[in-house]
Amino acid sequence: MVAPRQRLDATRRPPSDTGVSRSRSQTPKGQRTREAILQAATEIASTEGLEAVSFGRVAQALGVSKSGLFSHFPTKEALQLALLDRFRTFFVETVVEPSDATPEGLPRLWGLCSSWLRYAETTVSDGGCLFQRVASEYASRPGPIQDLIKELTQVFNGRLQRRIHMALEAGHLKPEVQPLQLAFELQSLMGSANGAFQLFGHPGVFELCRRGLASRLESVMTPEAPPLEGL
Amino acid sequence: MVAPRQRLDATRRPPSDTGVSRSRSQTPKGQRTREAILQAATEIASTEGLEAVSFGRVAQALGVSKSGLFSHFPTKEALQLALLDRFRTFFVETVVEPSDATPEGLPRLWGLCSSWLRYAETTVSDGGCLFQRVASEYASRPGPIQDLIKELTQVFNGRLQRRIHMALEAGHLKPEVQPLQLAFELQSLMGSANGAFQLFGHPGVFELCRRGLASRLESVMTPEAPPLEGL
Numbered sequence: 001m002v003a004p005r006q007r008l009d010a011t012r013r014p015p016s017d018t019g020v021s022r023s024r025s026q027t028p029k030g031q032r033t034r035e036a037i038l039q040a041a042t043e044i045a046s047t048e049g050l051e052a053v054s055f056g057r058v059a060q061a062l063g064v065s066k067s068g069l070f071s072h073f074p075t076k077e078a079l080q081l082a083l084l085d086r087f088r089t090f091f092v093e094t095v096v097e098p099s100d101a102t103p104e105g106l107p108r109l110w111g112l113c114s115s116w117l118r119y120a121e122t123t124v125s126d127g128g129c130l131f132q133r134v135a136s137e138y139a140s141r142p143g144p145i146q147d148l149i150k151e152l153t154q155v156f157n158g159r160l161q162r163r164i165h166m167a168l169e170a171g172h173l174k175p176e177v178q179p180l181q182l183a184f185e186l187q188s189l190m191g192s193a194n195g196a197f198q199l200f201g202h203p204g205v206f207e208l209c210r211r212g213l214a215s216r217l218e219s220v221m222t223p224e225a226p227p228l229e230g231l
Numbered sequence: 232m233v234a235p236r237q238r239l240d241a242t243r244r245p246p247s248d249t250g251v252s253r254s255r256s257q258t259p260k261g262q263r264t265r266e267a268i269l270q271a272a273t274e275i276a277s278t279e280g281l282e283a284v285s286f287g288r289v290a291q292a293l294g295v296s297k298s299g300l301f302s303h304f305p306t307k308e309a310l311q312l313a314l315l316d317r318f319r320t321f322f323v324e325t326v327v328e329p330s331d332a333t334p335e336g337l338p339r340l341w342g343l344c345s346s347w348l349r350y351a352e353t354t355v356s357d358g359g360c361l362f363q364r365v366a367s368e369y370a371s372r373p374g375p376i377q378d379l380i381k382e383l384t385q386v387f388n389g390r391l392q393r394r395i396h397m398a399l400e401a402g403h404l405k406p407e408v409q410p411l412q413l414a415f416e417l418q419s420l421m422g423s424a425n426g427a428f429q430l431f432g433h434p435g436v437f438e439l440c441r442r443g444l445a446s447r448l449e450s451v452m453t454p455e456a457p458p459l460e461g462l
Contacts, residue, residue, distance in 0.1 A: 139367035192419035
């Protein structure tokens with residue numbers, strides 16, 4: 001695992017926008033169209049994979065002509081990257097930010113795990129986590145999409161490591177805990193639950209994940225640590 | 232996770248052999264040719280993915296005509312399945328069987344983890360675990376290849392669970408340990424290390440995995456348990 005190159009930031013300008021007609025996408029109507037395109041593309045990616053996202057499929061889903069899409073996204077890859085960037089924003093707003101409100105120390109680390117679990121369980125009805133599906137699909141395919149997957153993976157790992165540091169500073173974790181090591185272990189449980197759900201479709205795997213996360217943290221908590229909430 | 236439907240068995244007849252010309256493949260020369268085809272196909276799959284395994288590519292690698300391959304494998308899928316079945320045999324012989332020789336109880340469970348780690352570290356020079364690569368590639372593609380991936384995943388999980396049971400019976404693990412839960416946690420660390428290596432190419436992740444496996448087991452060992460060897 002490598003340290004993240006940049007902070008998770010929901011407001012960051014999508015890297016995929018390079019070359020996009022800003023004038024068209026920046027009007028209110030243009031923004032609504034762009035959002036509708038990305039929503040349709042996300043639905044295709046969630047059920048069939050990112051490779052299945054094409055101008056033809058999206059135009060068909062929206063009942064518009066392909067030419068109307070080009071003014072928003074110059075290439076298929078720009079559309080795919082914008083879709084992933086929209087997922088990043090959703091993930092930050094759904095998983096990361098809610099846990100920022102929890103008290104510092106172990107509660108904020110556990111808050112991140114808990115909000116991830118809530119997010120993961122909401123993906124069950126959509127066939128699983130979009131990011132997991134794309135990460136598998138592009139695991140052996142170098143390029144800008146794989147680069148974005150690597151970046152999101154590293155950024156989440158960095159966020160976990162910083163919260164472990166905070167919990168150590170608060171005296172809630174035993175001093176021998178190594179943030180890099182514990183972050184790998186927690187992220188392993190999350191990623192594996194997503195992967196197992198993708199392959200087998202049994203949502204019970206998220207309960208195994210919850211218990212795994214909790215028991216790993218309980219084994220390194222100090223007597224001063226507040227209990228893990230919502231177990 | 233679902234209980235495995237059958238035991239790992241290195242001598243089991245490959246499911247992919249259905250329709251294969253047994254007369255050709257059963258002569259000593261035929262067996263050597265079959266092995267050469269599978270070796271060439273495995274090298275292609277290891278570097279480019281299973282989908283890249285085609286009769287044309289394998290024939291080119293071996294310097295033979297495509298027609299010579301059809302008498303051994305009637306279809307591309309039969310060749311791909313036979314390649315995975317050969318991997319299963321290799322995995323059983325390399326990872327599972329060596330650990331059968333370790334003393335019963337926790338040493339045999341840790342022996343399975345250790346021999347998996349040795350195997351994983353040998354894959355570093357080949358770009359990672361073949362099974363991990365294929366599992367990612369076919370995670371969203373139902374069919375016989377995905378079925379075989381699911382089966383191998385479940386069978387390894389079942390093997391872990393049985394060894395956890397044995398360690399419980401030997402009094403080496405705390406009685407509250409649940410084999411399904413602990414097997415999920417150990418397998419998560421292994422799968423995530425493989426996945427992270429596939430994506431980032433940093434072999435240090437296997438050391439994170441080793442420490443993760445050891446600390447998880449140490450947290451549930453009884454005072455009667457022998458120490459984990461080779462740490």
